[in-house]
Amino acid sequence: MSRNALGIVWKLIIVSLFVGMALSYFDITPAELIEELPETIGKIVDTAWSGVQWAADYVVLGAIVVVPVWLLMNISNIAGKFRKRD
Numbered sequence: 001m002s003r004n005a006l007g008i009v010w011k012l013i014i015v016s017l018f019v020g021m022a023l024s025y026f027d028i029t030p031a032e033l034i035e036e037l038p039e040t041i042g043k044i045v046d047t048a049w050s051g052v053q054w055a056a057d058y059v060v061l062g063a064i065v066v067v068p069v070w071l072l073m074n075i076s077n078i079a080g081k082f083r084k085r086d
Contacts, residue, residue, distance in 0.1 A: 023033070071078075
């Protein structure tokens, strides 16, 4: 095994130790963690999806103002590009 691989293994062992200690502090056992994994993944997906929906609402709301203002500010540039093609 190379030195780099041994370093990675060592780091994984140290991080696993700290995570295991933290989980033990909260009285979480490996069996509980495995049993509740599907529920946890579902909660993560639901939270991510609600975040996307929240952001999409604000993006659409802002675009209602930003896009027309941008078009007004750049209408001469856009018209000039079409005139050059003719």
